[in-house]
Amino acid sequence: MTATTTAAAASTAAGSTTASPAKGLVEVRGVHKSYGTLEVLAGIDLEVRPGEVTVILGPSGSGKSTLLRVINHLEKVDRGFIAVDGDLIGYSRKGDTLSELKEKEILVQRTRIGFVFQSFNLFPHLTALENVVEAPVSAQGRDRAEVEAEGRELLARVGLADKADARPRQLSGGQQQRVAIARALAMRPRVLLFDEPTSALDPELVGEVLDVIKGLAHGGTTLVVVTHEIGFAREVADTVVFMDAGRIVEQGPPAQVLDAPRHDRTKAFLDKVL
Amino acid sequence: MSTLSLPQDESRQLVPPPGALPDPPGATTLAPATPTTASTTSTTDASTTRWEDLKVVPARHPGRWIATAGVAVLLAMVVSSLVTNPKWEWSIVAQYLTWPSVLNGLWGTIRLTAVAAVVGFGLGTVLALMRLSRSPLLQAVSSAYTWVFRSVPLILQLLLWYNLAYLYPTLSLGIPFGPGFLEFGTLDVIDKFGAAILGLGLSQAAYSSEIVRAGILSVDQGQHEAAASLGIPRSRQTLRIVLPQAMRTIVPTSVNEIIGLVKGTSVVYVLAYGELFYTIGVIYGRNQRVVPLLMVAAIWYLVITTVLTVAQYYVERHYAKGAVRTLPPTPVQRVRWTLQVAWSRVTGRPAPAHLPPAYAARAAVGRSHLLRTATSDRTTGGAA
Numbered sequence: 001m002t003a004t005t006t007a008a009a010a011s012t013a014a015g016s017t018t019a020s021p022a023k024g025l026v027e028v029r030g031v032h033k034s035y036g037t038l039e040v041l042a043g044i045d046l047e048v049r050p051g052e053v054t055v056i057l058g059p060s061g062s063g064k065s066t067l068l069r070v071i072n073h074l075e076k077v078d079r080g081f082i083a084v085d086g087d088l089i090g091y092s093r094k095g096d097t098l099s100e101l102k103e104k105e106i107l108v109q110r111t112r113i114g115f116v117f118q119s120f121n122l123f124p125h126l127t128a129l130e131n132v133v134e135a136p137v138s139a140q141g142r143d144r145a146e147v148e149a150e151g152r153e154l155l156a157r158v159g160l161a162d163k164a165d166a167r168p169r170q171l172s173g174g175q176q177q178r179v180a181i182a183r184a185l186a187m188r189p190r191v192l193l194f195d196e197p198t199s200a201l202d203p204e205l206v207g208e209v210l211d212v213i214k215g216l217a218h219g220g221t222t223l224v225v226v227t228h229e230i231g232f233a234r235e236v237a238d239t240v241v242f243m244d245a246g247r248i249v250e251q252g253p254p255a256q257v258l259d260a261p262r263h264d265r266t267k268a269f270l271d272k273v274l
Numbered sequence: 275m276s277t278l279s280l281p282q283d284e285s286r287q288l289v290p291p292p293g294a295l296p297d298p299p300g301a302t303t304l305a306p307a308t309p310t311t312a313s314t315t316s317t318t319d320a321s322t323t324r325w326e327d328l329k330v331v332p333a334r335h336p337g338r339w340i341a342t343a344g345v346a347v348l349l350a351m352v353v354s355s356l357v358t359n360p361k362w363e364w365s366i367v368a369q370y371l372t373w374p375s376v377l378n379g380l381w382g383t384i385r386l387t388a389v390a391a392v393v394g395f396g397l398g399t400v401l402a403l404m405r406l407s408r409s410p411l412l413q414a415v416s417s418a419y420t421w422v423f424r425s426v427p428l429i430l431q432l433l434l435w436y437n438l439a440y441l442y443p444t445l446s447l448g449i450p451f452g453p454g455f456l457e458f459g460t461l462d463v464i465d466k467f468g469a470a471i472l473g474l475g476l477s478q479a480a481y482s483s484e485i486v487r488a489g490i491l492s493v494d495q496g497q498h499e500a501a502a503s504l505g506i507p508r509s510r511q512t513l514r515i516v517l518p519q520a521m522r523t524i525v526p527t528s529v530n531e532i533i534g535l536v537k538g539t540s541v542v543y544v545l546a547y548g549e550l551f552y553t554i555g556v557i558y559g560r561n562q563r564v565v566p567l568l569m570v571a572a573i574w575y576l577v578i579t580t581v582l583t584v585a586q587y588y589v590e591r592h593y594a595k596g597a598v599r600t601l602p603p604t605p606v607q608r609v610r611w612t613l614q615v616a617w618s619r620v621t622g623r624p625a626p627a628h629l630p631p632a633y634a635a636r637a638a639v640g641r642s643h644l645l646r647t648a649t650s651d652r653t654t655g656g657a658a
């Protein structure tokens with residue numbers, strides 16, 4: 001049972017690389033993850049098409065954040081596979097053999113996947129610009145001067161051109177999150193994962209961050225956003241995924257999932273949130 | 275009839291109606307005694323008096339004054355006994371303070387401290403990283419090291435290292451369990467200084483490793499995750515992201531340890547190594563001026579500790595960059611601003627415009643509360 005799923009996942013992953021030079025295709029196959037006896041992900045299958053915006057909804061503890069974290073290999077899966085553009089995350093493939101990657105190689109894989117945290121996690125001892133510049137220089141070995149110029153552009157793009165030399169503690173929550181988005185973009189990722197990017201913000205500041213994310217939608221990078229902002233999902237998402245208890249309950253275009261949910265669980269959740 | 279009217283008259287006298295008595299000028303802030311008339315009186319007051327004209331009387335603290343006076347008397351007694359008691363022999367203290375052999379001993383102490391601190395914190399950082407690594411063997415070795423070196427008294431360790439030549443007369447470099455290329459006599463490599471450094475440095479490493487480990491653990495897990503999610507290489511994560519933030523917790527305790535080390539070097543006198551304490555002992559052994567020479571040593575230890583404390587302040591300030599919105603003023607700035615405040619209060623001239631608000635407010639003390647900030651704003655505007 002498990003063996004067939006594995007084989008299928010591997011062949012799909014391999015097939016997609018040869019078929020088209022996809023940019024930012026995320027495939028999740030049969031992923032299980034437990035913390036101790038608590039099963040957080042109970043068999044997830046999901047395909048995120050390149051360049052699209054996927055919004056993941058669901059109650060707390062439904063496994064949304066964990067799903068994002070396993071895509072970026074911040075957590076290791078217990079069972080199943082995840083591939084970005086056909087490359088299996090955490091493994092290298094040679095014929096029918098999968099070898100586990102060393103941490104160093106995982107770090108290289110991660111440079112293709114950006115992650116924006118709920119609590120920003122900016123480096124507090126570095127300025128906004130240094131936060132943006134750090135990884136492209138140290139992880140990708142790019143020229144510092146060139147990255148700095150690009151970093152300033154990115155900060156301008158998120159509306160913070162004048163805050164380049166400010167330290168995170170001197171910025172508001174919304175500004176910090178926008179710097180965090182610029183920092184993720186500086187790596188030129190194919191996939192950008194947002195883990196509840198506005199949950200730690202004052203209601204007033206939510207809009208400015210969502211506007212930045214809207215600006216990124218359909219700009220070439222695949223976006224996967226875990227959020228509770230239903231309005232944002234309705235407006236921007238190509239696909240809405242509803243999760244509960246570690247499973248995907250239903251997925252589809254926003255008009256279908258949000259306005260005509262087929263499952264009672266989705267209906268109950270939306271009734272509470274809306 | 276008269277019995278009925280009497281109490282009414284009395285009550286009228288006890289509580290005069292508003293306006294019956296002229297308001298004393300200082301009583302405007304106090305609410306009138308009767309609640310029935312409170313609202314009317316206070317509204318008339320608010321409309322007639324300007325709050326800016328109210329005088330503010332600072333709170334008095336008699337207890338604080340008594341305590342201050344008591345401590346001042348005690349201080350005066352200490353100073354007077356230091357000056358008047360001839361047995362302190364301050365002239366001899368002054369004479370030996372810069373005696374060449376004393377300065378030599380001082381240099382010995384500084385050298386021991388510096389090298390032992392570098393060895394201690396270098397090895398300590400390695401031990402901390404081993405303890406936090408995922409290899410069980412590395413973890414166990416690090417824990418065992420800390421256990422052993424924290425358990426055995428420093429003085430015993432020093433004597434053991436000094437007697438290493440008894441256990442191993444020669445030391446050689448070569449392949450483990452294989453042939454050796456270079457051979458030394460143990461006594462040539464580990465002289466008194468070497469033994470002192472080994473003893474001080476290795477035991478310091480055990481303590482430092484715990485300090486560094488605590489610092490690393492104090493850095494938020496999100497920082498590790500953010501660095502990992504950006505693909506920043508592991509060594510760079512440690513050096514650029516984690517350690518600079520850990521330094522905020524590491525520095526205060528480390529300086530504590532280094533100050534302990536400065537004085538810990540005095541234990542090295544058991545090896546007859548020429549550091550400050552041993553040198554002093556040799557001198558007073560010869561001339562019997564025990565107390566003055568002990569004072570010489572005390573003064574030099576005070577000087578070293580003072581220098582380290584000042585250095586600590588600036589290092590802490592450096593690593594506070596990301597943790598506070600605005601850096602605290604340096605001691606020099608603080609002294610300068612306090613003097614400027616004092617000057618402006620004595621002369622009555624406005625305080626300089628660049629003073630931070632807290633100091634500007636102090637310069638304006640004695641004027642009305644409401645005017646205080648307004649005045650400092652005005653002086654700022656006027657000077658700019």
